[in-house]
Amino acid sequence: MAEAGLFIGWGEPVTGREAKGLEVFAEALAYYGKAEQDGRIESQETVLLGPHGGDLGGFTLVRGSEAQIAALRAEDEFERIVTRAALVVQNVGVVDAAVGDGVQDAIGVYQAAVADLT
Template identity: 50%
Template sequence: MADRMLFIGWGDVARGREERALEVFDEALGILGRMEQDGRIEGFDVALLAPNAGLDGYMQVRGTAAQIAAVRDDPEFMRNTVDAGLVVDGLRHVEGFCNDGVARQMAMYAEAAGRVGQAA
């Protein structure tokens, strides 16, 4: 079961690059769809956000640590990332935890917090 995730977020589309941004977005969906179909990732979600000051949308890719590392090292994924960086502002890739990974991280946090004295 997936315990890791890759958050792929982006901000505004560069003016004059809207059509290319749509192409790159569709290419990303195709890449992730093939990866899911081939079992290279466990799944992914896509969200488009209401207008705000920083984040227009994101994709969350779920898998094991090895699967997420393989995604980041995949040449097709890397090319798509370069293409995306040319048409959107604020492109970011952030690795994190999901599902059972959250429970393990919180257990480590609780253990560490127990070793720190609490302020009065």
């Protein structure tokens, strides 16, 4: 079961770059799908959000082991896609995430830190 993840979020397309934004979005979906098929990650899910007054338009959550997530982040193609996305879409961000069994581990680290500081 996956314990690590990447939350890859984005906002609205840069004005005038909408077509390129769709192109990069398709590249990213294909890349994450192939990574899942090849077993380089455990799973991935893309979510498109409705209007809500914030700047997050959608995200992809990639799940895997810590080693799988670290390896994915180190891939040149991952860096290329994130860089291209940041040029055509606003508010692109890649955030490490704890998922599955990793959530309990993260809570344990937090609890230990709280205990140390109280």
